[in-house]
Amino acid sequence: MDKIQKIFASCATVDRAALVIFCSCGYPDMDSSEQIIEDAIAAGADIIELGVPFSDPMADGAAIRQASEVALRQGATLKGVLAMAERLSKRHPDTGFILFSYMNVMLNYGLDALCNELRRIGVDGILAVDLPFEERAELADPCRSAGLHLIPLVSPMTSLERAAMIMGEATGFVYSVNICGITGVREKLPPEVAERLASLKERSPVPVAAGFGIADGASAKAIARVADGVVVGSAVINKLLAPGELETRRRDASELVRTLAGSMSRHA
């Protein structure tokens, strides 16, 4: 069993969902974001999505965009994120790490070189936001050779037939997007989310993690009941973007992650 499978399996044995936390690497600067990830792991995150900032984040809402813009101004690069990931994965051999970015940043590094490097430093997979099923070959091949998971997305727009095709080829897990739109916290998730996740899970050979729009412990709990994993990004980043001392903001972010982790259990 590989690390990602183990994480989902061990969560399943205690009847809870895995908590996946998206971090904007380099926000507010590289050193702080390394600490923020440390905090998230200490607070109960099972898998970390290492968000590499891109100048043109067309699938992202205001929170991640704002964090990315600051990170880029502070000089965040893919190389820097890889160096950080190597340290993190050494310190946390049981935590899952997924590199999360847009294709241009990865293409620029070289896809073969990137996959080999990720493998070497102990990152488990890649999620390329703007790489749909039809275009996946150029990254899927080097991922396969390096033994990395290429995590696909499905969305409410995806027909069940298409979802089955996408999930049929997935390894690691599938990321199901809760809402039609970009990332960002929503006041309420659409009511059909639960039913949708149930039918995806029925058809998926790998665990289904659900994300987009999750605001707090309550909405995380609702999703944890019906998904194998819960992904939260913007809500945590919003805590970090709030005004005030960095120390306070970090503590608030880490408290939120602790609340989210406490909401993963499916026991009453």
Next chain:
Amino acid sequence: MKTHYGIYGGQYVAETLMPILHELEKEYLAAREDPAFQEEFRSLLKNYVGRESPLYYARRLSEHLGGSRIYLKREDLNHTGAHKINNTIGQALLAKRMGKTRLIAETGAGMHGVATATVAALFGFECEVFMGTTDIDRQAVNVERMQTLGASVRPVSEGSATLKDAMNEALRDWTARSADTFYVIGTVAGPHPYPLLVKDFQSVIGEEARRQCLEQTGRLPDEVVACVGGGSNAMGIFAGFLEDSDVALTGVEAGGAGIATGKHAASITGGRVGVLHGSKTYLLQDDNGQVLETHSVSAGLDYPGVGPEHCFLADSRRARYVTVDDEEAVDAFAMLARFEGIIPALESSHALAYAIRTAPAQSRDRIVVVNLSGRGDKDMDSIRRFRKQQAASAK
């Protein structure tokens, strides 16, 4: 269905947009074969846009230069003053066919925004145009035109606050609101099927130019020249001549302050292969794969990527891509005004400048067709500002 041009193009978008793009492709392919759709398109081009546009021999300019005979394809005479309307008519008809009620668009110079606002009024769509705040400042008149036509202009202040950022925001809006919204992309960029359908809607330029050149001169031109921002006016005119291997095709990119300064918008000349806005393309980017800000005196050429078919034509050498810098374009702008009584768009002035640069060394039987993609009324402020800066830096 072919979705790539060699390695270029494709559909590099989030999964949420894929089913929408599939539906658009299906509808477009059906519309392409539907005589009623084509008939309505042609009829609007004739009676509303005022096509066909003339192919005009610029005699005084050519004689002054003493070489090639320069012919101008007068897209500046179209309704709304540029080639952009050919495409927005086509996409509006497609939106109507798909039952959408709202059009969105990105715009740089504002010409595509105006052309979209125009067809929205014509067909009764709601219309929102995304525009970078930098462009809103330098193209104020076009903002007022859009508002007059009933569109609302949504300012985009992120990133470089220009065309690429406006396009990001339009894509985000579309991702969330595809049920009632049709995204009218203004150039041959973006994910498939946009490069295909925009080329098809613009290919009327090349069809007419080829026929007109044969009628007026008895032969095909030696060279066809067009400016390249995203590449729609160039693709439109090239389309008529792609099979004529003796006709040289030349795309002119914006050299800005000069390629060596890094302040330019010449994606093919100065970029590397990358992915932006759903398409693999030559892209102006830094060493870390972040997209660079572009620089050009003409807002309409200020785009860091370029249509995928142009990348393919460049690699295969069927077309050649050259650059003209700000100063040379501004000189060409003034020259055409003085010699022919035509004030060209700054974008088109790039194509013209290349023809002016190369004409004198050529024989007098050589025929060059320049796509005069738009008129320059919108550019008076930009020219004034450019001259002022020039004067200041000369001191």
